[in-house]
Amino acid sequence: MTRPGTATGSVVITGASAGVGRAVATAFGRRGWNVGLIARGEERLERARQEVEALGGRALVLPADVAQETAVQAAADRAAAAFGGIDVWVNGAMVTVYSVVEHMSADEIRRVTEVTYLGAVHGTLAALRHMRRQEGRGTIVQVGSALGYRAIPLQAAYCGAKFAIRGFTDALRCELLRERSRIRLTMVQLPAVNTPQFGWARSRLPRRPQPVPPIHQPEAVAEAIYRAALDAPRELWVGGPTVQAILGAMLAPGLLDRILAKRAYEGQMTPEPALAGAPDNLLGPVPGEQGVHGRFDARARQGVVSVDPAALRAGLGAAALAAVLGLIAALGSSGWSLRRHRGPLP
Numbered sequence: 001m002t003r004p005g006t007a008t009g010s011v012v013i014t015g016a017s018a019g020v021g022r023a024v025a026t027a028f029g030r031r032g033w034n035v036g037l038i039a040r041g042e043e044r045l046e047r048a049r050q051e052v053e054a055l056g057g058r059a060l061v062l063p064a065d066v067a068q069e070t071a072v073q074a075a076a077d078r079a080a081a082a083f084g085g086i087d088v089w090v091n092g093a094m095v096t097v098y099s100v101v102e103h104m105s106a107d108e109i110r111r112v113t114e115v116t117y118l119g120a121v122h123g124t125l126a127a128l129r130h131m132r133r134q135e136g137r138g139t140i141v142q143v144g145s146a147l148g149y150r151a152i153p154l155q156a157a158y159c160g161a162k163f164a165i166r167g168f169t170d171a172l173r174c175e176l177l178r179e180r181s182r183i184r185l186t187m188v189q190l191p192a193v194n195t196p197q198f199g200w201a202r203s204r205l206p207r208r209p210q211p212v213p214p215i216h217q218p219e220a221v222a223e224a225i226y227r228a229a230l231d232a233p234r235e236l237w238v239g240g241p242t243v244q245a246i247l248g249a250m251l252a253p254g255l256l257d258r259i260l261a262k263r264a265y266e267g268q269m270t271p272e273p274a275l276a277g278a279p280d281n282l283l284g285p286v287p288g289e290q291g292v293h294g295r296f297d298a299r300a301r302q303g304v305v306s307v308d309p310a311a312l313r314a315g316l317g318a319a320a321l322a323a324v325l326g327l328i329a330a331l332g333s334s335g336w337s338l339r340r341h342r343g344p345l346p
Contacts (some may be wrong), residue, residue: 019195029057041285066119111324191239
């Protein structure tokens with residue numbers, strides 16, 4: 001079994017039948033990896049398998065609802081048996097509901113939580129179990145979102161689940177560090193991506209949902225996730241809007257509350273009226289082949305920047321130090337004297 005950081009290995013991906021998860025599967029497949037594909041829709045999983053193998057990888061279809069722990073564990077067992085172990089596990093499955101909070105039912109919120117948050121928990125537990133058996137090696141990738149730092153209206157259940165994944169991941173990271181485990185944990189925070197999600201998510205909006213612009217293509221985002229699986233930074237912030245949202249949430253949360261209250265409703269809807277009676281994927285897969293892309297190819301960006309926040313903090317610290325040193329030099333050249341005082345001035 002090949003270890004992470006080398007050319008090939010074995011990866012299991014949840015949410016692999018469409019959107020970002022499917023793009024991640026093909027990103028690994030074109031590098032010759034063994035790819036385990038977990039999702040509910042067997043038809044789309046089979047198409048994903050064909051794509052991975054056409055690119056030179058080996059793929060295994062593993063139908064499962066990630067909300068069911070036993071199903072995820074069984075899928076992990078099948079993948080490990082077929083591939084000789086699991087090097088990388090990517091938790092990417094999600095569902096959402098577009099609605100104001102008071103119009104959502106508790107069952108809908110529970111379902112979003114079970115798939116998006118508990119699905120990541122179930123995947124992480126399955127990955128840990130197998131990685132501990134293989135000399136304590138492996139990498140777990142949590143596919144997060146800028147919405148895991150900065151919640152927006154109309155997606156409270158999804159935002160709550162992404163916040164929960166971040167908290168769970170941070171706690172687990174501390175435990176792995178304490179035991180000096182070689183299992184690596186990374187979380188990739190995504191921007192708005194052009195995926196089928198916006199055509200099949202349950203929605204009570206008067207118009208059809210859309211990603212909050214700017215929108216990015218799944219393939220570019222998948223490449224960032226692939227690199228994170230190899231390099232395992234603590235976090236990776238993908239896309240300029242993600243960096244802006246996270247830093248804004250840290251520096252001016254109240255201001256962002258007011259901006260989002262004013263703009264985020266319209267920003268999440270196209271001018272097109274909602275489709276009455278359209279099927280959604282909250283409780284089960286929508287029939288048919290959806291692929292990787294959503295309806296927004298004409299507006300989506302082909303490339304995306306990625307920022308390691310550790311490097312960003314180091315850069316900001318260096319800039320602050322340079323500014324302080326510059327200020328000291330400027331004061332010195334202007335005749336100011338800098339003295340250290342240990343007690344009251346005379």
